[in-house]
Amino acid sequence: MREAVRVAILDAAEELTSRHGLRDTALVQIARRAGVAVGTLYNYFTDRDALIRALFESRRATLRPRLLAASQAGSELAFEPRLRRFVREVFEAFESHRSFLKVAIENEHLRPSGSTTPHDLLAGVRDIVSAGVRDGAIAAERAELLPLAITAMIKSIAVHRIQAGGELIGDADAIVDLVLDGARSAPSAPSAETAAAAQVGATARSDAP
Numbered sequence: 616m617r618e619a620v621r622v623a624i625l626d627a628a629e630e631l632t633s634r635h636g637l638r639d640t641a642l643v644q645i646a647r648r649a650g651v652a653v654g655t656l657y658n659y660f661t662d663r664d665a666l667i668r669a670l671f672e673s674r675r676a677t678l679r680p681r682l683l684a685a686s687q688a689g690s691e692l693a694f695e696p697r698l699r700r701f702v703r704e705v706f707e708a709f710e711s712h713r714s715f716l717k718v719a720i721e722n723e724h725l726r727p728s729g730s731t732t733p734h735d736l737l738a739g740v741r742d743i744v745s746a747g748v749r750d751g752a753i754a755a756e757r758a759e760l761l762p763l764a765i766t767a768m769i770k771s772i773a774v775h776r777i778q779a780g781g782e783l784i785g786d787a788d789a790i791v792d793l794v795l796d797g798a799r800s801a802p803s804a805p806s807a808e809t810a811a812a813a814q815v816g817a818t819a820r821s822d823a824p
Contacts, residue, residue: 686739
């Protein structure tokens, strides 16, 4: 029973701070949403800071295992499909924690320290890129820079989509496409007339004395 009440308070805090912002969410609102008295809330958390700290710790404790699992998933796959799977599963994990991440992003300067998410992301990508180098899919001279670039793209797109209310998972393949293929437009094929003119020119040059 006690744990159920604690979970209800944390869920209410996450929901309301995500919707109204941390600054504009009062403890009395959280207590009301959780279905408890304000005095009961103080039986679980000594003050507002303790409640917010517990919220961050609770959500990180469920997010991190999913990020670690994503880095290990698909280890039998080749580089590209493994990277695609990793990015997709990371975004699925972020999507399931969207409300918490919205609060964390909006209050980055206030949030309690101890987040391992950046390190976990980078470590996961580094493992995948290292495997790609061993398999010959990635040039060894790119092995240091590529994980940093991929991780930065994942984080920046996640922040943008969560703040804007957009979908995350649909961007997973686009990130990998950008990394592997770049953003340049593919060169257009020459028209039949251009090809014919080039052939005439080549013939003329070969016939020249």
